[in-house]
Amino acid sequence: MLVLTRRKNQSIVIGDDIVVTVLEVKGDQIRLGITAPRDVQVYRSELLEAIEAANTSSVLQQEPGRQAPPSPPKQSHRVFRGRGAA
Amino acid sequence: MSTTSHLRPVEDTGVDIPELLFRNGLPGFPGERRFGLVRWGGDGPYSLMVDLDDPGVRFLVMPPFVFFPDYVVDLDDATAAKVSLQKAEDCLLLVIVNLGDRVEDATANLLGPIVINLRTHEGLQAVLADSGYATRAPLCQSDAA
Numbered sequence: 255m256l257v258l259t260r261r262k263n264q265s266i267v268i269g270d271d272i273v274v275t276v277l278e279v280k281g282d283q284i285r286l287g288i289t290a291p292r293d294v295q296v297y298r299s300e301l302l303e304a305i306e307a308a309n310t311s312s313v314l315q316q317e318p319g320r321q322a323p324p325s326p327p328k329q330s331h332r333v334f335r336g337r338g339a340a
Numbered sequence: 341m342s343t344t345s346h347l348r349p350v351e352d353t354g355v356d357i358p359e360l361l362f363r364n365g366l367p368g369f370p371g372e373r374r375f376g377l378v379r380w381g382g383d384g385p386y387s388l389m390v391d392l393d394d395p396g397v398r399f400l401v402m403p404p405f406v407f408f409p410d411y412v413v414d415l416d417d418a419t420a421a422k423v424s425l426q427k428a429e430d431c432l433l434l435v436i437v438n439l440g441d442r443v444e445d446a447t448a449n450l451l452g453p454i455v456i457n458l459r460t461h462e463g464l465q466a467v468l469a470d471s472g473y474a475t476r477a478p479l480c481q482s483d484a485a
């Protein structure tokens with residue numbers, strides 16, 4: 255891991271076009287601003303960790319017939335048509 | 341950061357897809373993976389999503405709206421682009437079900453839905469970062485006050 259020390263209003267550049275800026279330091283909380291291209295996703299790491307943990311515990315150990323999943327509530331036949339960006 | 345397009349796909353519980361390409365696998369199951377999607381359990385909403393090259397990696401999935409009719413997914417442009425998704429009609433949304441010890445313990449991962457492009461057969465697991473949805477949303481709502 256690369257370790258850098260920054261003060262408020264200082265930045266880090268990652269690759270060609272990702273910039274992380276320290277906007278505010280308040281106690282033990284640091285507000286970061288991230289500039290990145292549209293195709294790069296930026297997440298709080300605990301979100302990815304939560305999804306990873308859920309995936310790992312969801313792997314079926316054997317045919318699901320041993321533990322029956324719930325039956326759906328009364329049948330819904332709703333069909334949704336998507337729309338493009340407003 | 342990026343604009344969102346409001347995608348609410350066709351609810352389709354009758355889908356079998358022999359091969360879906362997940363270029364980046366899933367969180368916890370990295371690397372390119374090919375999954376097969378097969379209906380499971382008769383005419384219920386469930387399917388199995390099985391890694392074709394590693395059959396031990398398999399998940400029970402379902403369209404979310406059967407149990408979560410108010411579920412809303414706003415895919416950002418970056419996520420849609422990763423599976424070449426241009427039209428909402430091409431989008432199949434599924435969520436992974438986690439079976440508990442009892443039927444009523446089953447939960448679904450609403451924070452990380454599976455997004456499939458029905459036209460290109462590409463897929464990924466999205467992260468709905470600002471949605472507030474849970475990774476373990478109960479399918480069976482109890483009436484306990």
